[in-house]
Amino acid sequence: MHHPLSEERLAALADSVPTAEESAHLSECATCAREVRAYRALLALARAERGVLTAPLTHWQAIAGAVRTEPATHAWRWAWRYATWPRAAAAAIVALAAGIALGRYTARAPRQVVAATSPSPAPTQFATSAVAPNATVHAVNADSAPVFQSSADAIAALARAERQYRRAEAYLVGTQSPARVETVTETYRLARY
Amino acid sequence: MPTDSHLVRRAVDGDERAMQALWSRYAPRVDAVVRRLVGDPDRAADVAQEVWVQIFRALPTFRGESQFGTWAHRIAVTRTLNALRSARRSSALETQIDEESVAVDAVAETGQSFVLASIGAAAAQLAPGARAVFVLHDVEGYTHDEIAAALGITSGGSKSQLFKARAKLRHLLAHLIDDGGIGSGSTPAALDIGGRHASSLV
Numbered sequence: 001m002h003h004p005l006s007e008e009r010l011a012a013l014a015d016s017v018p019t020a021e022e023s024a025h026l027s028e029c030a031t032c033a034r035e036v037r038a039y040r041a042l043l044a045l046a047r048a049e050r051g052v053l054t055a056p057l058t059h060w061q062a063i064a065g066a067v068r069t070e071p072a073t074h075a076w077r078w079a080w081r082y083a084t085w086p087r088a089a090a091a092a093i094v095a096l097a098a099g100i101a102l103g104r105y106t107a108r109a110p111r112q113v114v115a116a117t118s119p120s121p122a123p124t125q126f127a128t129s130a131v132a133p134n135a136t137v138h139a140v141n142a143d144s145a146p147v148f149q150s151s152a153d154a155i156a157a158l159a160r161a162e163r164q165y166r167r168a169e170a171y172l173v174g175t176q177s178p179a180r181v182e183t184v185t186e187t188y189r190l191a192r193y
Numbered sequence: 194m195p196t197d198s199h200l201v202r203r204a205v206d207g208d209e210r211a212m213q214a215l216w217s218r219y220a221p222r223v224d225a226v227v228r229r230l231v232g233d234p235d236r237a238a239d240v241a242q243e244v245w246v247q248i249f250r251a252l253p254t255f256r257g258e259s260q261f262g263t264w265a266h267r268i269a270v271t272r273t274l275n276a277l278r279s280a281r282r283s284s285a286l287e288t289q290i291d292e293e294s295v296a297v298d299a300v301a302e303t304g305q306s307f308v309l310a311s312i313g314a315a316a317a318q319l320a321p322g323a324r325a326v327f328v329l330h331d332v333e334g335y336t337h338d339e340i341a342a343a344l345g346i347t348s349g350g351s352k353s354q355l356f357k358a359r360a361k362l363r364h365l366l367a368h369l370i371d372d373g374g375i376g377s378g379s380t381p382a383a384l385d386i387g388g389r390h391a392s393s394l395v
Contacts, residue, residue, distance in 0.1 A: 011359035012352070035363075041370045042363050045312045046331035049229070052313070056220035057228060057241040060213050066246045067212065 005032050014039035094168040098161060105157055106147055197261040205253050212249055219262050220245075223269045229328045230273045232317035236280075244272045270329065274343055277321055315365040316358075323358040330355050 004025060005013075013036045018026060026033045148154040195203075195214065203211035224241045231237035248265050255264055312332075316324050325344060329335040330351070335343070337351040344351070363370065 007360045008353075008356040011356040011363065014359065038363055038367075038370045039359060042312075042359060042366060043331055045366065045369065046327070047334075049312050049332050050334065052225065052311075053221035054225055054228070056216075057224040057234070057238040058216070058220055058245055060216055062242055063216060063245045063249075064209055064213070066242065067209075067249050 003029065003032055005035075007035075010035045011039050014043040090171065091168075094164070094171065098164040098168075101160060101164060102157060105153075105160065198257055201252060201255055201257070201261060204249065215261065215265075216245060219265050222262060223248075223265050226266060226269050226328070226333060227273050229313055229316060229332060230270070230325055231277065232319075232321070232324060240273050240276045241269075243276060244269045247272045266333075270333070270343065274325065277325070312362065312366060312369075315362050318365060319358050319361060323354050323361070326351050326354040327358040327362070331359070 005022060009022075010032065013022070026036060148157065195211075197215070197218075200211045200215050200218075204215060223244060224237075227241040227244055228234065228237045231240050248268050251268060255261065316327055316332075319327060322344070326340055329340045329343070330337065337348040337355075340346075340351045341348045346354075
């Protein structure tokens with residue numbers, strides 16, 4: 001007897017509808033009909049497998065160890081990306097306060113110029129010292145690098161930033177879990193060194 | 194018993210006990226799909242651990258729009274397929290399936306068809322690409338479009354691999370299928386059918 005159905009087509013008929021021609025053949029050919037039933041049985045076995053639960057392959061201690069040793073930078077990035085908005089807002093406020101403090105310090109001499117600086121779209125405003133023609137030109141844009149007159153100035157700024165950091169840390173301890181703060185501070189240390 | 198969403202919130206905050214509770218609850222299901230996709234038990238254990246680390250990494254992104262188990266299951270499938278790719282054990286996923294790898298003669302070569310205890314063990318004998326398609330479609334219930342997207346193949350390629358995988362498994366599991374009374378033929382008859390269609394497989 002001629003068998004027009006390939007093995008792959010018989011396999012496909014496990015969960016698809018035969019054409020009229022195929023149906024006609026299956027109604028006459030016991031061999032092919034048996035094969036289709038076998039493939040449907042195979043499919044039933046496979047679907048039953050979905051519900052089969054076996055002992056886990058993994059051990060919790062190994063997973064916990066791997067999670068604990070996650071690079072701190074990952075945790076920091078996630079904290080920033082996925083922190084709820086109050087936490088993000090608190091962090092932004094702390095960062096803004098630190099920036100203002102540093103800005104005031106580094107722009108101490110031309111403070112009146114800073115105050116007069118308009119929020120124009122120009123990337124950088126220069127204090128070209130209309131008051132003192134020979135004064136040094138300082139960039140006073142908030143994104144500019146601070147200008148220090150001496151090592152003592154730089155150390156003082158660092159100490160000020162350190163105090164800001166401590167205050168921010170204390171604040172975050174009160175609003176976040178200790179474990180996360182520890183991670184964040186560790187990230188800070190890594191970033192410093 | 195705490196709900197999944199409660200455990201997830203605690204786990205996001207770094208509570209290890211909540212993470213462990215989630216793992217205990219879903220490891221049987223998640224590890225099972227990894228085992229089925231990978232085949233080799235030792236390799237599967239390594240991949241399963243990577244999967245769980247990935248799940249906890251991604252936990253802050255879980256928005257509760259689906260069940261945690263469903264979400265974790267998706268990560269398990271994606272991560273496992275990536276692991277298979279990176280290990281170059283699934284080169285057939287990106288290219289045409291190796292016709293020889295699903296040939297029926299594998300049954301005769303291994304001689305193991307009568308000792309196979311489950312469809313999972315039989316599926317482990319498939320080539321990685323064919324196994325992935327079979328497990329995802331027939332076991333896990335993915336559509337061909339979803340499989341095509343996950344594996345980087347076409348929907349037609351997914352179907353082709355599936356039918357070849359079924360053809361091989363049908364012979365590997367003849368003792369279960371034919372003796373189970375669902376198929377009315379005996380094993381020799383089934384093998385005869387296999388021989389009749391061998392030209393399309395070998």
